[in-house]
Amino acid sequence: MAVTTQGIKLDEDTQARLKSAAARLDRTSHWFMKKAILNFIEKIEAGAGIEELVATELLEKDARRHSIARRLCKDCSIDDLN
Numbered sequence: 001m002a003v004t005t006q007g008i009k010l011d012e013d014t015q016a017r018l019k020s021a022a023a024r025l026d027r028t029s030h031w032f033m034k035k036a037i038l039n040f041i042e043k044i045e046a047g048a049g050i051e052e053l054v055a056t057e058l059l060e061k062d063a064r065r066h067s068i069a070r071r072l073c074k075d076c077s078i079d080d081l082n
Contacts, residue, residue, distance in 0.1 A: 008033065 010018065022032040040053060 018029050018032060022029045025032070043052065
């Protein structure tokens with residue numbers, strides 16, 4: 001199985017929180033991120049939607065920042081994507 005390196009941008013506060021959380025479990029930051037990603041993938045494969053992964057009050061902001069459909073559709077509003 002081929003392995004590919006992926007990058008993730010984290011602000012300083014999030015990086016510090018990640019290092020602290022990983023250290024509390026006596027694990028590396030790499031281990032922590034990989035487990036978090038696999039956890040999300042498993043939830044989605046089991047049928048979870050975005051509502052189960054992102055707090056309801058943050059969904060609109062999340063869609064504005066991270067929706068692939070929104071990025072591909074110039075001049076779309078959030079209502080156009082539902």
